[in-house]
Amino acid sequence: MLASGCLAASALLVGLTAQDHAGDHRPTVVVGSKKFTESVILGELLVHLAREAGADARHRRELGGTQFLWKALISGEIDVYPEYTGTISKDILRSTAGSSPDELRQALAQYRIRMSDPLGFNNTYALGMREELAGRLGIQTISHLRRHPQLRLGFTEEFLRRPDCWSALQPRYQLPHGEVRTLDHDLAYRGLEGGSIQVIDLYSTDAKIALYKLRVLADDLSHFPRYEAMFLYRADLESRTPGVVASLRRLEGRISEQAMIALNARAELDRVPEVVVAGDFLRRSLQATVHTQAESDFRRFLRNSGEHLRLVGVSLAAAILLAVPLGVLAARRPPVGQIILATMGIVQTIPSLALLVLMIPVLGIGERPAVVALFLYSLLPIVRNTYAGLHDIPLPIRESADALGLPPFARLRLIELPMASRAILAGIKTSAVINVGTATLGAIIGAGGYGEPIMTGIRLGRVDLILWGALPAAVLAVVVQALFELAERGLVPRGLRLKPQT
Secondary structure, three states, rough: OHHHHHHHHHHHHHHHHOOOOOOOOOOEEEOOOOOOOOHHHHHHHHHHHHOOOOEEEEEEOOOOOHHHHHHHHOOOOOOOOEHHHHHOOOOOOOOOOOOOOHHHHHHOOOOEEEEEOOOOEOEEEEEEEEEHHHHHHHOEEEEHHHHOOOOOOEEEEEHHHHOHHHHHHHHHHHOOOOOOOOOHHHHHOOOOHOOOEEEEEEEEEOHHHOOEEEEEEEEOOOOOOEEEEEEEEEEEEHOOOOOHHHHHHHHHOOOOOHHHHHHHHHHHHHOOOOHHHHEEEHHHHHHOOOOOOOHHHHHHHHHHHHHHHHHHHHHHHHHHHHHHHHHHHHHHOHHHHHHHHHHHHHHHOOOHHHHHHHHHHHOOOOHHHHHHHHHHHHHHHHHHHHHHHHHHHOOOHHHHHHOOOOHHHHHHHHHHHHHHHHHHHHHHHHHHHHHHHHHHHHHHHHOOOOOHHHHHHHHOOHHHHHHHHHHHHHHHHHHHHHHHHHHHHHHHHHHHOOOOOO
């Protein structure tokens, strides 16, 4: 039983990876982008140009930070994504090469990665604070922060982690600020507005700098390198789709800093979809023929619903096939059962985001690592409840089964599993509800689902998009619970559903 459960669970999980594009003979190009508006816009520019060149282009949007995209590029999960020279030098190559374009290209070649020429603008890191507060305290440069150790700083996780950012900036400027809050970049602006933090990290082409009336502090010691925007792409893309590479390179030197700020403003402030922002720019600047119809809210909802149901359904089905036999084994072999339950408990304590990241080197990005992570989180409630349901069967009933001379499998099928069915269903129901909520985190690694509009809403500061993901997820959790309540009536013997009379 255990072996068959393992095989069936593996078949379901592997089956998810069997998606292909049979019948479509166009070359496929997968574009990636990071979790901020400018990267998404640049990604949409790449998608439009690749499609114009005759490729079937797909966009894996908002895939988290630099290392997510770099590892996905190396593994072939994506073919191209927008990046910055300073990031390549300091965060990807870790200063193993110089910072000139030729030195970067030579260092990237060992990974079979190519780099385009700069697109025309420098999006450097900076520190900023509200203009009114900076003027009152007389702060114009980063060095001036030394005189104000009481200021509360809030930076993104990537800014704190990267070797070219806070870890090097603080000693360089001898800043006395010890405790720094970590928060999402898009939420940092709200923190400034509410006064919970006073200094944040910025991107110099961010349209919200003007919207929130921020002062960009001068980098008076010239700490930050130049972050020239460009594209990184796999070397085999040149042989697979030379026309696509030639089309992408049409953007080299064509986007100025002011043009990029304007594109960011259209997406973030005017709420124009990035696909439309990118298409309008290409028609205006390159006279490109592109299709820019944005996905409707209803179609996005249907797509996200299908993705979310697939994540939850496949992971839960696989977990049931494995967890029930494990629960039976745990009840039949107590020493082994303690090991099984302890192992499941350890898996359950791993933070979900950390587990998703750990899956990427083995399974890449997208649905596969998300399904496996959800599968692992589903095991403990089902195993534990199966074990408890079988373990708590009254001794007289067990003795009666032995007296009837039933073989072990018949006793399990006819007596023990029906007696434990209510507990087993309760465990499955718990796992299903947990999966519905946890699956929203899969959007961070490109798995889609209801987490996608939530992440986009956080990035753009749009409550309506957050609700497009949060409300359906909540409703789905309620529906799943109700369906299992109905299933209990058909699967649990009637005698076990009767409540004792008082």
